[in-house]
Structures are given as structure tokens and as C-alpha cells.
Amino acid sequence: MSNLIVPITKDNEEKSTWQFLLHELKPKGEWFTVFNIISIPIILLGIVLIVIRFWKGIGSITNLTQEIPWGLWIGFDVVTGVAFAGGAYVLTFMVYILNMKKYHSIVRVTVLNGFLAYVFYAGALLLDLGRPWNVVNPIIGNNFGTSSVLFLVAWHFLLYMFAQLIEFSPAIAEWLGAKRARKILSGMTIAAVIFGITLSTLHQSGLGALYLMAKDKIHPLWYSEFIPILFLISSVFAGLSMVIFEGSISHKVFFDQISEKNHKAQNGILKGLSKICAGAMFAYFFMQLLVFIHGQQWALLGTPMGYWYLLEMFGFVLLPMMLFFYSYRTGNIFMIRFAAIITMLGVIINRLNVTVIGFRWDAPVHYYPSWMEIVVTLTVIFTEIWIFRWIITRMPVLGDSPEWVKEEK
Amino acid sequence: MALDRRNFLKTIGVAGFTLLAGRNLASKTSGNSEIEFQGLLFDASRCIGCRSCESACAQAHNFPEPQDEMVAGVLRKTNETQRCVINIRNTEAGEVFSRNACMHCNEPACAAACLTQAMFKTKEGPVIWRADKCMGCRYCMVSCPFDIPKFEYHSANPKIQKCDMCYDRIIEGGIPACAEACGDALIFGTRRQLIAEARKRISENPEKYVDQIYGESTAGGTGYLSLSPIPFTELGYDAKIQNKSYPELSKGFLYSVPSVFVLLPPLLLGIYEANKNSQPKEEENE
Numbered sequence: 183m184s185n186l187i188v189p190i191t192k193d194n195e196e197k198s199t200w201q202f203l204l205h206e207l208k209p210k211g212e213w214f215t216v217f218n219i220i221s222i223p224i225i226l227l228g229i230v231l232i233v234i235r236f237w238k239g240i241g242s243i244t245n246l247t248q249e250i251p252w253g254l255w256i257g258f259d260v261v262t263g264v265a266f267a268g269g270a271y272v273l274t275f276m277v278y279i280l281n282m283k284k285y286h287s288i289v290r291v292t293v294l295n296g297f298l299a300y301v302f303y304a305g306a307l308l309l310d311l312g313r314p315w316n317v318v319n320p321i322i323g324n325n326f327g328t329s330s331v332l333f334l335v336a337w338h339f340l341l342y343m344f345a346q347l348i349e350f351s352p353a354i355a356e357w358l359g360a361k362r363a364r365k366i367l368s369g370m371t372i373a374a375v376i377f378g379i380t381l382s383t384l385h386q387s388g389l390g391a392l393y394l395m396a397k398d399k400i401h402p403l404w405y406s407e408f409i410p411i412l413f414l415i416s417s418v419f420a421g422l423s424m425v426i427f428e429g430s431i432s433h434k435v436f437f438d439q440i441s442e443k444n445h446k447a448q449n450g451i452l453k454g455l456s457k458i459c460a461g462a463m464f465a466y467f468f469m470q471l472l473v474f475i476h477g478q479q480w481a482l483l484g485t486p487m488g489y490w491y492l493l494e495m496f497g498f499v500l501l502p503m504m505l506f507f508y509s510y511r512t513g514n515i516f517m518i519r520f521a522a523i524i525t526m527l528g529v530i531i532n533r534l535n536v537t538v539i540g541f542r543w544d545a546p547v548h549y550y551p552s553w554m555e556i557v558v559t560l561t562v563i564f565t566e567i568w569i570f571r572w573i574i575t576r577m578p579v580l581g582d583s584p585e586w587v588k589e590e591k
Numbered sequence: 592m593a594l595d596r597r598n599f600l601k602t603i604g605v606a607g608f609t610l611l612a613g614r615n616l617a618s619k620t621s622g623n624s625e626i627e628f629q630g631l632l633f634d635a636s637r638c639i640g641c642r643s644c645e646s647a648c649a650q651a652h653n654f655p656e657p658q659d660e661m662v663a664g665v666l667r668k669t670n671e672t673q674r675c676v677i678n679i680r681n682t683e684a685g686e687v688f689s690r691n692a693c694m695h696c697n698e699p700a701c702a703a704a705c706l707t708q709a710m711f712k713t714k715e716g717p718v719i720w721r722a723d724k725c726m727g728c729r730y731c732m733v734s735c736p737f738d739i740p741k742f743e744y745h746s747a748n749p750k751i752q753k754c755d756m757c758y759d760r761i762i763e764g765g766i767p768a769c770a771e772a773c774g775d776a777l778i779f780g781t782r783r784q785l786i787a788e789a790r791k792r793i794s795e796n797p798e799k800y801v802d803q804i805y806g807e808s809t810a811g812g813t814g815y816l817s818l819s820p821i822p823f824t825e826l827g828y829d830a831k832i833q834n835k836s837y838p839e840l841s842k843g844f845l846y847s848v849p850s851v852f853v854l855l856p857p858l859l860l861g862i863y864e865a866n867k868n869s870q871p872k873e874e875e876n877e
């Protein structure tokens with residue numbers, strides 16, 4: 183896929199902005215790539231399914247039941263997708279607040295990823311709404327359900343998207359060659375970062391708090407009053423593992439965009455991230471242990487759900503934690519990537535255990551996502567990757583900013 | 592009473608929100624009126640299983656007449672076209688009938704969950720659903736401990752269906768269709784009267800009832816109350832339901848929101864100022 187990239191050459195001075203935009207809209211690079219061949223039919227099928235869904239109702243393509251009203255689209259797309267997008271707030275905290283310059287080169291791509299994740303995965307929420315035309319109600323006005331955790335989460339999604347857009351906007355300004363705008367926008371970065379981190383803390387935990395009222399419905403090994411804190415801590419390593427994973431792929435696919443210097447820095451960055459992941463996972467594991475002891479659920483460990491719980495805790499938290507720690511010590515980059523993948527699987531398993539697998543685990547009719555729900559989920563993911571790729575190949579995200587930015591400093 | 596807590600929650604939420612949007616909405620909280628909550632009392636020892644309430648409900652809300660047979664041991668549930676169900680049980684005390692419908696909780700989880708106030712605890716007591724506000728997120732279904740709200744999955748304009756205690760009839764001075772149709776197993780009145788009546792029945796015939804009014808404290812108190820000759824769990828009531836109200840469970844989290852909003856940004860700003868000019872950390876060289 184690496185031949186997909188055409189180096190960005192543009193001289194904005196000569197062309198009008200419209201001509202420039204029109205030109206940029208055209209696809210660049212090769213069409214017959216593996217990714218395109220797989221994703222295009224799925225996206226087309228997904229669009230058909232979405233049309234059916236709006237025409238015949240949610241039940242026509244999902245397996246949701248009266249007992250289990252939230253399935254894959256909420257449990258995976260929204261709850262898990264947002265956890266993976268947590269890398270953006272963690273990295274902006276490290277780079278802008280703690281001034282860890284080492285990670286500066288990956289901030290932009292992470293924020294872009296986070297932004298798109300929110301647009302698409304939180305946007306997937308719209309597909310799940312039965313009466314989406316009323317979605318403006320809690321936003322514009324007279325119907326504030328302020329005692330609702332979902333109200334809080336929805337508002338935070340919206341505001342955080344704006345914050346991320348501001349954080350990312352200097353890259354857009356550089357792409358368009360808008361010098362004045364860039365200056366103003368980058369002046370807003372710190373405020374947006376602080377606002378964004380605050381919002382993230384609250385809605386990452388808020389996604390867990392959504393399930394607090396479902397006390398009797400979630401398997402006791404996964405329900406506790408500490409779900410919000412557990413969700414918050416796990417979003418740290420979920421997000422960073424995603425950064426490691428995505429960074430490793432981008433480094434191959436968009437190889438020619440990345441400067442020599444940043445290529446060299448990559449290994450150091452990965453090592454630093456794996457150290458942080460290991461630390462966060464240690465805190466998380468310890469916290470889970472306390473919650474478990476507090477909950478007094480020893481007897482449940484002997485049941486199938488208990489084995490599943492133990493597998494999650496040991497196989498998908500403790501094991502990758504040790505791998506991260508080990509590979510940080512030895513500098514084994516391959517192992518870091520491996521650990522990141524196991525961690526991501528673990529986060530998926532954890533989120534699904536709370537939201538789908540452990541939710542009404544005792545219901546007479548179990549919920550399994552239909553193939554159509556899965557196709558729609560893939561459609562959302564693939565479309566996001568398409569947009570991501572479109573932006574990466576045009577704006578200075580992975581690569582360095584244009585020369586005029588440095589001159590201005 | 593119960594409303595105070597709700598309003599408090601609301602105010603806290605509003606306070607948290609105000610910090611965001613800089614708008615004061617606190618004046619919007621609905622009034623602490625003197626009107627008492629109204630409710631229904633179901634007495635399982637008097638129910639004869641005629642299902643008149645089921646068909647009266649169907650007629651009142653334009654649903655098809657329920658056709659399915661009532662069989663002992665098979666639990667019928669409410670669904671999107673049936674807002675109340677009668678079930679039969681064979682017990683040591685003979686055939687006993689139970690009735691399942693929305694509990695009209697004093698502090699409803701569904702209304703606390705609803706982000707548009709479509710699910711709404713009226714000052715008269717019924718918990719109602721309002722089509723013009725609902726966005727169909729189904730969070731009320733996730734949150735209701737009794738699994739009461741039902742969703743029309745096969746409609747392009749889906750509604751949430753649940754018992755609304757015939758709110759439109761109540762505000763016109765009428766009584767719910769089910770209570771009107773029923774002989775004497777189901778009565779309508781203010782919650783206070785109903786509890787007094789239930790107590791009286793228990794104390795006059797202690798051998799006929801278990802000494803508990805289901806709904807008096809269940810889930811923080813409900814508007815729909817029940818009496819039973821056999822323990823309620825044997826009657827098919829969920830033993831897991833707690834006595835505290837369900838919105839209480841997410842209150843701690845909601846309370847912490849304003850403080851996070853007040854404390855975290857200055858803290859971050861402080862750390863930022865402290866690190867602003869620091870040279871690359873030694874970590875860089877690792």
C-alpha cells in the first residue's frame with residue numbers, strides 16, 4: 183500500500199483556494215489495494231443495511247431484544263471505540279501539560295485519530311437511536327435531562343469533538359496555507375487541551391457510570407460501584423495501545439511522509455509508551471483486585487463466567503502488563519507491539535463483558551450480534567480509515583509542517 | 592418528599608452544566624406542589640385471573656386484544672402492545688395470580704436515565720413517556736430494574752411503550768382503565784390512602800397475607816403496590832431488586848462532576864505553568 187502516497191506538492195499562492203480544494207478532493211494514488219478491495223464492498227453493503235434500518239426499524243437488522251436493548255453498536259462502537267480514542271487526551275496531557283517533547287511528533291496523528299474516532303464511533307450512536315430526529319432536544323434546549331449520565335456523556339462527546347478540532351486545526355491551516363488563522367488557532371491549543379482533558383476524564387468514566395443503574399442486570403463479577411474509575415484507568419492504556427498499534431501501521435503505510443529524524447525517534451517513543459502502559463495496567467490490575475475482594479464473589483469464580491473473568495484478568499491484563507514491562511526493559515519493539523495487541527483485545531473483552539456479554543447474562547434469550555450489525559460496524563470503521571487516509575496524505579500530520587511555519591517562530 | 596431529591600439531583604446537574612455553558616437553568620426545576628402521588632394497589636389474594644384489566648388496557652390504548660393463553664409456570668411479559676399482564680401460579684395455597692406492569696417508582700430509574708426528560712415523573716404520580724421529546728436511545732430500558740419500557744423495534748417511527756397509569760384519564764378526573772374494569776383486586780387512589788388500606792387488610796386478616804406491601808420501600812418506593820398471600824419471590828417478583836432507589840446508584844458520580852470541573856482545569860494549568868520552560872527531561876535520553 184505504500185505506493186499510495188503522492189508527496190504533497192502545492193503552491194497555494196498561484197491557485198485560488200477553490201481550485202486547490204477541488205484538486206485535493208480527487209483521489210490520490212493507486213486504487214487496487216488490498217484495503218480498498220475489502221473495504222469498498224463492505225461499505226456499500228453497510229450503506230444498504232443502514233437504509234433498511236431507517237426504513238423498517240432497528241429490529242430489521244439487529245438482534246436486540248426487549249431485555250437487551252443495547253448491543254454491539256453501543257457496546258463496541260461507542261463504549262470500546264471511545265476507550266481506544268483515549269490516547270488523544272493522554273498524549274496531549276504528556277506533551278502540552280507535562281512538556282514531554284519527545285512525544286511531540288505523534289501528537290497530531292493521535293489527536294486526528296481521536297477526533298475521527300469520536301465523529302464516527304460516537305456518530306454510530308445516531309444509527310442506534312430510534313427517534314434520531316429528536317436528537318437535538320437535549321442539545322438545543324428545553325429538555326435537559328440533567329440527572330442523566332447519558333446527557334453528560336453526550337454533551338461531553340460534542341464539546342470534546344470541538345476541543346479536538348481546535349487542537350488539530352493548525353494542521354488544517356497549514357494545509358490551506360492560512361498563516362494568520364494558524365497563528366490564532368495554535369494560540370488556542372493549551373486552552374483546548376486543558377478543556378479536553380477535563381472532558382475526557384469525565385466522559386471516559388461516564389461511559390462506565392452509564393451502567394451504574396443496571397446493578398441487577400450486569401454479572402456481579404463485572405458490576406461494582408467503581409466501574410467509572412476502572413473505565414477511566416483502562417482508557418489510559420487502551421488509548422496508548424491504540425497509539426502504538428496505529429503508529430506501527432502508519433509507519434509502514436505512510437513511510438515516505440515521515441522524516442528521517444522522526445523515524446529514529448520512533449523506538450524511543452514506543453519504549454516510553456510501553457512503560458506508561460505497564461504502569462497504568464498495574465494500577466488497574468490492583469484496583470480490580472481490590473474491587474474483587476471488596477465484592478466477596480469468591481463462589482462465582484468456579485462458574486464458567488468466573489473462568490472467563492479470570493482469563494480476562496490474567497490473560498489480558500496481567501500478561502500484557504508483564505510483556506510491556508519486559509519489553510520496555512529489553513527494548514524489544516516487536517514485543518511492545520504484541521503486548522499492545524493483547525491489551526487492545528483485553529479492552530474489547532472488558533467493555534463487551536460489561537455491556538453485552540455480562541449484561542443480562544441470565545436472560546432466557548441471549549443476544550448475539552447479527553451479521554448485519556457486524557457489517558454496519560465494519561462500515562463505520564472502514565469509512566473512518568478512508569477519511570483518515572485522505573487527511574494523512576494531504577495535511578501535515580505525520581510529516582513536518584511546511585517551511586513557513588518555522589520561519590514564523 | 593421524593594421529588595425533593597430529584598430536584599436536588601437536577602440542580603446539581605444543572606450546576607455542573609452551568610459551569611460549561613455559563614447559562615443558569617436552575618429556575619427551570621418543576622415545582623414542589625402539594626399534590627400527592629397517586630397509585631394502584633393490586634391484591635393477589637383477591638385477583639381471580641379474569642384478565643379484564645388486560646383487555647381494558649388494550650382497548651384504552653388501541654392495542655389488539657391479548658390472545659395468548661395463560662399457563663401456570665409460563666411467565667408472560669409485557670411487550671410493545673401489552674402494558675400489563677396477569678400470570679398464574681400453582682402454589683401450596685392453590686392458584687395465585689400476579690400482575691405485572693410499570694411500578695411508577697417514586698424515584699424512577701427510567702426518568703433519571705432519560706436525557707430528554709421524555710420519561711417523566713408527573714406531579715400526580717404516573718411516570719409517562721412523551722413522544723415529542725424521546726430520541727429512542729433506550730437508556731431507560733437499560734436502567735429500569737423491572738424491565739418495563741418496551742421498544743417498537745420494527746417501526747420506522749418507534750415508540751417506547753409502557754403503562755402510564757392512564758395519565759390522560761387521571762388529569763381529567765378519571766381513573767385508570769384497568770382499575771375501572773377490575774372488580775376489587777385493583778384499586779386506584781393516593782399512595783398514602785393505598786398504603787393505609789393495605790395495612791388495614793393485613794392487620795384484619797393476618798393469616799391471609801404475607802406481612803409486606805411490595806412497593807412500599809422497594810426500589811425507593813413505588814406508586815404501584817401489591818399484596819400477596821404467598822412470599823413475593825414465589826409470586827415471581829425479582830428478589831434482586833434493592834430497597835434503595837436506583838437513581839441513587841449514579842448519584843455519587845453525578846455529584847463529582849461539578850467538582851472535577853472546578854478543580855481539574857486550574858490544576859492542569861498549574862502543572863503546565865510549572866513545566867512550561869523545563870528542558871527536555873532526562874527521559875529523552877533513555
Ligand code: SF4
Pocket residue numbers: 692693694695696699700701702718734735736737738739740753
Ligand atoms: S418500573 Fe421502570 S419504567 Fe416504571 S417508573 Fe419504575 S423505572 Fe420507570
Ligand code: SF4
Pocket residue numbers: 701704705706707708709710720724725726727728729730731732751
Ligand atoms: S428511549 Fe426515549 S424515553 Fe427512553 S431514555 Fe431514551 S430518550 Fe428517554
